[in-house]
Amino acid sequence: MIQSPGRPPPEAGPPYPEVVPAVDSSAALAEELRAAIGSLVRRTRAADVLPGSQAAALGLLDREGAATIAELASRSGVRHQSMSRVVGQLREHGAVRSAADPRDGRSVLLHITEPGRRLLNQDRRRRADQLAGAIDAELDAAEREQLARAVELLQRLTARIERT
Numbered sequence: 001m002i003q004s005p006g007r008p009p010p011e012a013g014p015p016y017p018e019v020v021p022a023v024d025s026s027a028a029l030a031e032e033l034r035a036a037i038g039s040l041v042r043r044t045r046a047a048d049v050l051p052g053s054q055a056a057a058l059g060l061l062d063r064e065g066a067a068t069i070a071e072l073a074s075r076s077g078v079r080h081q082s083m084s085r086v087v088g089q090l091r092e093h094g095a096v097r098s099a100a101d102p103r104d105g106r107s108v109l110l111h112i113t114e115p116g117r118r119l120l121n122q123d124r125r126r127r128a129d130q131l132a133g134a135i136d137a138e139l140d141a142a143e144r145e146q147l148a149r150a151v152e153l154l155q156r157l158t159a160r161i162e163r164t
Helices: 022-045 052-064 069-076 080-092 114-138 141-163
Strands: 096-101 104-112
Touching: 022 114, 052 069, 052 080, 052 096, 052 104, 052 114, 069 080, 069 104, 080 096, 104 114, 114 141
Parallel strands: none
Antiparallel strands: 096 104
8 A cells, every 4th residue: 555655554553633613622621610610619518508599699799799680580580480489488487678669669679698708608618618628638738729810710700791
């Protein structure tokens, strides 16, 4: 069999690793990242006091300030009716309070209360403590530095996604 110069026989494969387009490797990395972060979040939230929907609503009120039920529903990607149910549960526990919207007297703004903030912070602290314990037990100093750089990268990715 006559071979073209510089080409290996077909059964030998290419003399260099196959080049995968950046889109494919980015997509694979994105999928691995999504799965790893999802698993980490699920495991750290497993022992939370607050159900996820309530924690999400309180987290939004804590980070972004007072909001209407419609605004919370929109930011959370749920129906108004679903958010109304969540807010009702939070009101029963004294975690949120309602007040007239000074911009529009027909609207009601929801505010996180101190008991609500304590509940939210209790879950946040427990998750952070759990992560810190895992970091201490599992990672050496070089890996901790890598993780710190990864946090910066994740923050950049988050900011990029928020802009789109």
